[in-house]
Amino acid sequence: MMNQPIKTSIPKPPSKIKNYVTLLLVLFLLWGSSIQTDSSLAELVAGFPNMMDLLNQMVPPNWGYFDNITDAMLETIRMAVIGTTFGAILAIPIALFSASNLIQNIWVFYPIRFILNLIRTVPDLLLASIFVAIFGLGSLPGILALMVFSIGLIAKLTYESIEAIDPGPLEAMEAVGANKIQLIVFGVIPQVAAHFISYVLYTFEINVRAAAVLGLVGAGGIGLFYNKTLGFLEYDKTSSIIIYTLVAVLAIDYISTKLREKLL
Amino acid sequence: MSEAARKGMKPKKNRAGLWGIYLALALIYIWAFSGMNLPEIKPTAGQITKSIFNGMFHPDWDYVSDPGGEDLLHGLLDTLAIAALGTFISAVLCVPFAFWAAANMSKGKAASGTGKFVLSFIRTFPELVMAIMFIKAVGPGSFAGVLALGLHSIGMLGKLFSEEVENMDLGPTEALMATGANRFQILWFAVIPQVITGFLSYTLYRFEINVRSAAVLGVIGAGGIGTPLIFALTSRDWNRVGIILLGIIVMVTVIDLISGYLRRKIV
Numbered sequence: 001m002m003n004q005p006i007k008t009s010i011p012k013p014p015s016k017i018k019n020y021v022t023l024l025l026v027l028f029l030l031w032g033s034s035i036q037t038d039s040s041l042a043e044l045v046a047g048f049p050n051m052m053d054l055l056n057q058m059v060p061p062n063w064g065y066f067d068n069i070t071d072a073m074l075e076t077i078r079m080a081v082i083g084t085t086f087g088a089i090l091a092i093p094i095a096l097f098s099a100s101n102l103i104q105n106i107w108v109f110y111p112i113r114f115i116l117n118l119i120r121t122v123p124d125l126l127l128a129s130i131f132v133a134i135f136g137l138g139s140l141p142g143i144l145a146l147m148v149f150s151i152g153l154i155a156k157l158t159y160e161s162i163e164a165i166d167p168g169p170l171e172a173m174e175a176v177g178a179n180k181i182q183l184i185v186f187g188v189i190p191q192v193a194a195h196f197i198s199y200v201l202y203t204f205e206i207n208v209r210a211a212a213v214l215g216l217v218g219a220g221g222i223g224l225f226y227n228k229t230l231g232f233l234e235y236d237k238t239s240s241i242i243i244y245t246l247v248a249v250l251a252i253d254y255i256s257t258k259l260r261e262k263l264l
Numbered sequence: 265m266s267e268a269a270r271k272g273m274k275p276k277k278n279r280a281g282l283w284g285i286y287l288a289l290a291l292i293y294i295w296a297f298s299g300m301n302l303p304e305i306k307p308t309a310g311q312i313t314k315s316i317f318n319g320m321f322h323p324d325w326d327y328v329s330d331p332g333g334e335d336l337l338h339g340l341l342d343t344l345a346i347a348a349l350g351t352f353i354s355a356v357l358c359v360p361f362a363f364w365a366a367a368n369m370s371k372g373k374a375a376s377g378t379g380k381f382v383l384s385f386i387r388t389f390p391e392l393v394m395a396i397m398f399i400k401a402v403g404p405g406s407f408a409g410v411l412a413l414g415l416h417s418i419g420m421l422g423k424l425f426s427e428e429v430e431n432m433d434l435g436p437t438e439a440l441m442a443t444g445a446n447r448f449q450i451l452w453f454a455v456i457p458q459v460i461t462g463f464l465s466y467t468l469y470r471f472e473i474n475v476r477s478a479a480v481l482g483v484i485g486a487g488g489i490g491t492p493l494i495f496a497l498t499s500r501d502w503n504r505v506g507i508i509l510l511g512i513i514v515m516v517t518v519i520d521l522i523s524g525y526l527r528r529k530i531v
Contacts (some may be wrong), residue, residue, distance in 0.1 A: 030352055033345035037406035037487065044402060044411070051401035074299065081296040121516040122509065124479040125392075126493065130505070133497045134312045139300070213392045217483055217494075230396060242393060249388050 058239035065240040069225055074243055075139060076221035077252075079214070080207040083143045083162045087150025088200045094151065095158035096184060101170075102162065111161075119152035123212045128219040139220030146207045146214075153206070157194065157199040165191040194263045201256045201263075208252050278355075319508065321503030327507050336511045339489035343515070346406050346481065346488050347474040350413025351404075355467045358418045362425030369429055379426070387419030391477060395486040406487030413474050413481075421470050427460035463531050468523045475519050479512050 033039075097103055098112040122143050130142030170187045178186070215223020222241060229237040327519020328336045363369045365379030395412035402408050436454035445453070489512060495502040 029348060033349040036342055037349060037410050038411055039349060039407045047401035047403070054397060054400050078296045078299050081292060082300065085293070090378035117517070118513055120299060121476075121520075123480045123515045125478045125483060126490070126509075126512070129483060129497055130316065130460065130509075133500075134306075134309050134316065136306045136309075146524055181357070190311060201531070209390070213390045226393065238393075242389070245387070245390070246388050253388075259350070 027119060054235060057235040060236060061239040061243055062234070062236040063240065065237045066244060069222060069241055072215075072222040072225055073248055076211045076215075076223075076254060077208060077248070079139050079142050079146060079221055080204060080211045083146025083211070084150050084200060084204045084207050086143075086198075087147040087203070088154050090147070091151045091154035091158060092196075094155040095162060095187075098159045099162040100182070101165075101167065102180075102188070116152055116155055116184040119148060120156065124149040125214065125217060129216045129217040132218045137220075139216040139221050142211060142214040142219035142221055144212060144258065145219060149210070150203050150207060152200050153203050154196075158196050161192050161199075198260045198263050201260050205256050209249055212249065290464075315406050315500075315502045316505065319504075319506035321506070322503055322505035323510055324503035325507065327504055334492070336489075336492075336507060338516050339492055339508070340511055342406055343478045343488040343490075344475065344519070346409045346413060346478040346486075347471060349410045351417060351467060351471045351474050352476070353410070353414030354417035354421050354470070355463070357414065358422040358425055361422035362429055365422060365426040366429035368432070368434065376426075380423070383419050383422040383426070385419075386416065387423070389416065389419075390415035392481070392484055395484055399484070399486060402487040404487075408483040409478060409486035409488060412486060413477060416460075416477075417470050417474060420473075421466060424466045425459070425463055428466070430460050432458050462528050465527045467510075468527050468530075472516075472523050475516055476519060479516070497501055 019165070094112060094116070098109045098116065100106075100109050103109050127148055128142055128145035131144045134142070135141045165188060169191070170183055173183055173187050211221050211223075213223045213226075215221045216226055222245060225241050226238065229235070229241065361379060361383060365376055365383055367373070367376045370376040370379060391412050394416055395408055398411040400409040402411065432455065436458070437450055440450045440454050478488045480490055482488040482492070483494050485491065491510060492506065493508045493512075496502075496508060
């Protein structure tokens with residue numbers, strides 16, 4: 001046996017080189033980004049008076065303008081309701097076909113999941129601008145954009161909760177000879193229904209916010225009025241729109257969150 | 265067991281409440297659908313859809329890299345830069361908000377409640393409207409997009425950070441206080457080591473969201489890939505629309521994969 005020297009010193013702390021390299025890399029990325037975007041603090045400071053000017057013009061909101069935009073606000077909520085509903089209905093079969101514990105064939109659920117992932121990468125406003133190009137101005141392209149977006153989100157969340165259900169009831173039903181439809185109606189739906197409704201409400205909250213800006217690309221709703229008022233430099237009216245949207249969104253969020261808390 | 269007895273075993277649900285909910289839902293839907301006037305579908309819709317799909321499958325590959333400057337890669341790089349810088353700004357600015365809104369760090373319930381309200385106000389303010397306001401201040405371009413994302417993301421990041429701070433173990437803080445550490449030392453040695461992983465993970469998550477938002481900001485002139493997309497849509501250059509959409513899908517997917525991998529490594 002070789003006599004090994006006994007270590008008496010305190011062990012060295014792990015090397016921090018990796019942290020420093022990461023930090024340097026991040027700083028380099030940020031520096032590159034600021035060059036790419038022409039960001040400069042000087043420009044912000046120089047532009048600051050302009051912005052304060054804008055805020056000053058916005059500050060007393062034009063309270064009378066609320067009457068003009070109530071119809072548009074209601075249309076926004078309608079678009080969100082209809083878009084979310086159709087999206088949720090279409091998401092049900094898609095979620096069932098992409099759950100790996102119901103459909104064991106990987107050639108079915110992997111392609112569907114892949115398409116769902118692709119759908120979710122396209123932001124809703126871009127979807128809306130494409131639908132506007134196809135169908136023209138109005139609320140229809142907005143509803144379609146919200147619908148496609150809802151399918152992507154609801155189907156993903158739902159198939160994940162279908163995969164997490166308790167397999168016991170399904171096995172018991174299979175053992176007594178239930179077919180696939182009976183399995184889904186009596187084994188799957190009772191277990192995921194509450195989750196599904198909660199996801200639909202959550203998507204509805206997101207869709208109300210999204211619907212409020214879809215009008216900027218001509219897809220209906222209150223967003224159209226941003227273009228109108230900003231184009232005519234009527235900033236007091238713009239701030240009325242913002243306040244109205246905030247109140248409506250916060251109210252809907254509050255109701256929806258309460259309902260979701262009750263469900264789960 | 266008789267049929268009646270079996271029926272009696274069913275748990276009694278609150279029937280009246282259930283019917284109330286159905287009625288409310290029915291009313292909401294009647295209201296929603298009656299207000300929608302039947303949309304007129306343009307006769308050209310089918311043709312345009314066909315051209316868009318055609319464009320998607322025959323993308324304008326020449327647009328990917330153009331030495332002149334205004335090409336796809338330049339636009340995507342711009343989008344990523346806006347998202348990175350915007351996320352960084354908000355991750356720094358939201359820290360004080362997070363400690364303000366955290367119930368265990370703020371003095372009293374009123375303070376943390378106000379902090380939470382301010383954060384939810386920022387969250388609800390549409391980022392596109394913020395971008396429009398910043399365009400007024402610094403002119404159209406990427407910088408306006410950076411500022412809009414930087415300000416808007418404070419809302420969500422501040423909320424997530426404050427929840428992370430609220431879930432912190434207070435033991436180390438008390439221990440340091442007992443040995444006579446000052447506030448700065450407590451923050452540096454007890455608070456930051458506990459929350460830093462959560463902060464980093466949420467920041468990466470927000471970066472994923474901001475990449476999508478930055479792709480949209482160009483629609484109103486705040487830089488990024490959205491501007492050439494809108495130009496291509498209005499000039500009906502479907503092959504170019506196809507290549508830009510492909511570019512966005514590939515970029516978002518790659519960023520999600522990388523960021524997801526990093527987040528799993530951090531936590």
